[in-house]
Amino acid sequence: MRIALYQPDIPQNTGTILRLAACFGVAVDVIGPTGFDLSDRALRRAGLDYAEHAALARHVSWGAFLAGRSGTGAGGRLVLFTTAAETRHCDFAFAPDDVLLFGRESAGAPPAVHAAADARVRIPLLPGRRSLNLAVACGIAVAEALRQTGGFAAGGLAGDDAEEGGSAMGATTDSPAAGDAA
């Protein structure tokens, strides 16, 4: 399971998501250009010391992300979370290697990203409510995907060593700009 953030705008949200990812052993792809630098103080504050344990791959553009998917191990289905979808996330059958893709805070995901996704799902809201905060939507999505696929750590009490149930953490990679088509 991976989280992919399309051109995020707000460092606090990305920091919160890196903390989430570190806690659940989910890798993160940050697709640029971003509205901030990954060394941003607000990002670091939101991510606390957890963020440095997240497996983070940075991509200079959407094209670089697509070109590098196999290289980062992110070769599973692209499942776009969007308010423009018909399928409810809780009715969708997630797979362990899915990449959960999210749009930017200010503008969501553009048509080309919708078209490239293998599936599009929405988190159902009450009528008249436009959307959730990005980090909240991501938390709900990851929880449902891990629940369905048995991806949560296998028990243990808070404070136990968190060696079980997670993927290798701590690596930060940059995808090459070569092949960047967008």
Ligand SMILES: C[S@@+](CC[C@H](N)C(=O)[O-])C[C@H]1O[C@@H](n2cnc3c(N)ncnc32)[C@H](O)[C@@H]1O
């Ligand atoms: C703040 S929302 C984007 C709002 C933006 N103004 C728009 O029109 O799409 C940021 C991202 O969170 C995710 N998101 C928020 N609410 C969602 C929902 N109810 N269902 C699925 N994804 C949601 C989507 O990935 C979205 O692109």
